[in-house]
Amino acid sequence: MGGEIRFDTRSRPDYHDPMPDTPACDPGRHEQVPVRAPTQSDSGSMPPTAPPDSQGSVEAPGSPPLGFPDGHTQGVPPADNLPRPNLPRQAMALFLASGFSFAVVGLSYLAYSRLLAPADFGLISTGLFLSALATAIFEGSLKNVLIRSSRPPELLDRSALFLAMAILAGAATAMLAVSGILGRMFAQGLSSTDLFFLVGFATIYLLTFPFLVLPAAALERRFEFQRLSLIEAVGTALERGLPLFFLVFNQTNVPLSFIWGALIGRLTRLLALNLLEPPAWGWPTREAWATARMRFMEAMSLMGAYLACLVRDNLHVIIVGSLFGKAWIGYYSWGLQLGMLTSQVFAQISARVSLPLYSQSRDEPSSWTNVTSQIRLLCGLTAPLAIGTLIVLPLLNEVLFLGKWSPTLRLLPMLFVRMATGLATTPVGMLLLARREPLCFWRTNFIWTLVEILGAILAILLVGPIGLAWSYAIVGWIGLWLQVASLEDRPGSRFARVVAAIIGCRSLLISLFGLAVLHFGLALDSMGQICFALSLAITAYLADPFLREKGRDLAGKATLLPSRR
16 A cells, blocks of 8 residues: 655756655655745746745634635745735636536536436436546646646646647547447447447547646646636536537537537637647657656556546446446436536535645645535535425426436435535545645545445445445445545544534535425425525525635625735
């Protein structure tokens, strides 16, 4: 379980190692590591820093809203002439942009739920799974390696990275095409149209990711979430909303509609990001190729970790779909998409803001305080919305969707329990990625995925296709413990605090009490159920003092603090 990944770059004259003894999955090592202070020449490339908060806690007066660190880096002296990022304002921009994109996704989700059969929904979900192989494994891992790096890549290094990513994308596309040909020959239950969609949809994401990694990483390193979130919100809206336009107004078939949406959305991201951060052109030197190789070697562990995460989150495609058909992929995908819409707008903001900050902060107690604060906030924001959805969804299923998603209603309580643990594993996972070597991050996710697969197989053998939902609800807590254990030599007390942040959330307890009252004591008509769900959500939000405090802080800081220039 031990060992470290070490890349010997100290012979390079321009190399500076700010973390010479970064632990590789050694929870007992928490030494303070000096980090180089940014200089004037770093302006525009290094994330700006501000003096550390002497209290080191988000609970202190003047603490940042949203449960995030206040834009400073613990242990890093400030650079006097550099601008400081206004993270409350940046987080608010990220929240608004994410809210817009999720609103578009949510509305299109309702329309697709009405228009598509469960089998078509399952086919689209399989295509999204394949596209995630490009966006999460290749694009996400390489981008996070650049964000975690002590310094941004030089011009020729960027050119070498781009060429290496282009070669990787071409090779992956060729392998995907061969897989499509073999699938046409041997796969059962997949038509030529299905295979064309799966290969074409994933190819769009594979061929565009080399153009997106470097500019997105540069903007995130500088905490410029306002522009980045706007571009990504528009891209997501096009990718998920345009297929609805083609289906309704142009009478395009389902697979081709989603291919056109993905193509237009990805090209929009590509053009906008490369206008903000022009690409690096030029033939790289041998040293630049060596640097690119080092980056890819570091990213390989992250690729393995993200692959494990994708397998874990898509067992309904891999196992349930193989055993019970495309319809059951659709049932699970519909429920998981609903859970994403009720929670991930908050969780994704947590992940995006946390990684660059935790990567530059070496203060363990303060980081853990920020993590538990984020968990309390994420659960507080999500619980009333999720419980309200459980109350009104049976009615909506009958009225809007003509009962086609009834099997999913049996899955939702377990899927929402998994969603609750996911709200905790998001900030804890970002801390693990920032604090430990990529090999440790991969090892933790690999063990979690292995336990998830074994639990899913056992549960499916016992109770059928619904068994995966039970496995998701149970094994999520094991995964959370594995993450904490990779960060702490004595994980028991820390894990107990993380769990307490979830189950002790005031808005969650109020929402669960209201659900129990409705289930055991009240008989309401359709309009009464809707009014009860709305009243319960509003009451839960207003009765949570933690949410009220964070709301006041957010309103004050986003309004009064000057924006970053």
